[in-house]
Amino acid sequence: MSGRALRWMMSLAHRTSQPKTASLIIVRHHRVYADGESPIYRLGVGERVFAAQLELLGAVGLAPITVAEGVRWLSGARSGRRVAMTFDDGYRDNVTRALPLLERHGARATFYLTAGLIEERTAPWWDQLAWRLERAEVRKATFEIEGRRIRLELEEPAGRSRALVALEPLMRVTPELRQRRLESLRDLLHVRTEAPCELATWEEARALGGGGMEIGAHTLTHPHLSLLTPERQHAEIAGSIELIERRLGTRPRAFAYPGGDYDATSLAVAARLELEHAVTTRRGDNGPDARPLELRRRALSDGACLGPTGAFSRRLTLAELDGAFDRARGVEAAS
C-alpha cells in the first residue's frame, strides 16, 4: 500500500480530540507555487491547496496567528489549541501569493528571511543544485565524490529528480565544501548560467511586515549551523538580525534554524541575542512546557492534504495537524 493510501486509511480511523493541556501547532511552509507549477525541487504547496488550508482552519476556529502570538498565548493558556503559521527562507511568492491569501482569510504568519542571500541576490544552494540539473547541457554524467560514483541521467524530469535526491545529502556540509561541490557539478554538466534568486527583494519583503504579520531571521546564508565555529554561528545569526533591522526597520525576535540544524552553541547564541522564540524542523506540537527556542513544527505540503483522488481533503489535513501520522513516520515521543 502506498504511503498516501495508508495515511488515508489511518485518517478514517482518526478522531480529533481536544488536548488536555494547551497546545500550539506551528505549521511549516516554504513556498506557495502557482497551480500547475512543478519544479523538480518542490518546496511547498500550490496556491489552491494553501487557500483551502486557510479556509479550513478558519472554519474550525483555528485561523493562523504568528509564532509570537502563539507563544504569548501558550504562556497563559490552560487548555485549547492554536495554530501558528510560518514561512521559511523569504521567497517572493510569500509576498505575491501567501500574503494576499492570509489577509483575505484574516490569518497571520511569521516569515523567516535569509537576510544575506536577499541582500546579495544569491539563490539558496538547493535552487542552485536544481538549476544545474535542469540546465545541464550534458545529459548523462558520472559525478565522482569521496570515492563514490553517482550516475546522473538528466534527459527526463524523473531522472533529474532522482539525481537531485542522490545529490542533496552531499550538500549538507560546510559552506566552503558545498560551494566546491556545486562548482564541480557546474563544470561537469557544462552549465553556463547561475540560478536566478527567487527570494523577495527588501522592497518586496517590506510588505510582509504589515498587517500584524511577524518577520523573523533565518541566518545570512542558510548554513548548517552545527558545522560552523561558535564565532561563525554568531556572525550568521546576529548578522541576519541586524541586516533585517537595518533594511526593514524592525529588529526580529523570531528565528528559524536553517534546515532545522542547531546545537548547544546555536541555542546559547539565540539566548544571548535575546531572541524570544525559535523554530526547529522537529515534528510535533508545543505544550506549556515547550522550550521557546526549540519549538516544534508540522509540515503541511500538498501531499499531506490531498486524498486518493487528488482533491483537497479536510479530514486528512486535520489528521495531519493532529499528528495522527507521527507514529507511522517513526517520530520520537514529543517531550
Ligand SMILES: [Zn+2]
Ligand atoms: Zn530555510
